[in-house]
Amino acid sequence: MREASDVPWARLELAEGGRLEGTALRWGRGEPRTVVLAGLHGDETTGLYVLRRLVEDGLDGVLGTVDVLPVTNPLGLLMQRRDVPVGGGNLNRAFGGAAEGALCGATAEALLAFVRGATLVVDLHAWETPSCVVGVVHEVPPPGSRARAALAQMGCDYVWKVAGAAASGTLGERLAAEAVATFAMEYPPAWLCAPIDFERWARCLGRALRTHQDARPLPPMGGRLPVAAPAAGLFDPLVAVGERVKPGQHLARLVGAARLAETARVVASCAGIVMHLENRRFVQPGDVLAFVGTGDGGA
């Protein structure tokens, strides 16, 4: 296995003193250049476990150049925080121009400068609650494109075509505006995963980095709808993530804890796939209990 070379992507002077350095691990050479990054949100560690397996398996035979950035929010990772701890700010909302904190803004600028010119950028995230494996796109990658070939290999249960406020200021939105092919991945939280899950997703990513043609169809693709709690109660889901549901299907019940009696039923308003579920806990009226992916396009 060829060794990776280290390529710096950031050298940021902190106003508080000290310096922050970011390093990419580079394999291969030439075009196409694919950038895989993780940890814009410091507490989302699933991508790190996937990348660890990828590196362990080796990157022989990848197309062109592959740059892996395991740590994009170093202080967030260290402190297990979603935001950038010094100065604040959500790094994946800082690509729209104005960032909350100076370090957050400088990190976003350095990342953007590094990934510009890439053929494809893959950004690994994780949800906080049980979820299936979701690809996130701003634009549907055209047939025959590198992005489509790679996305089809990622093992997604669903592809969420994100728009509006959910996309605002994200790396994906910015890259789409600059015509850089990109997609993000949303995995289940690391604590809910088994070792075999990380191994499977690493194999998928490895195939995505080696695939020339989009031989596989894309999974179902479209928007998502929130399902809100109609009443307070103990959230007792009756479906699993990744399950297909029909309109009117009973998704969950809410149970009053004092008498252990059902207080309300939660019903699907449309057909779709259960993208993610709230944790099993006592919920309040209006709390979002699930998101259902409503699209069936793809292939």
Ligand SMILES: [Zn+2]
């Ligand atoms: Zn995230």
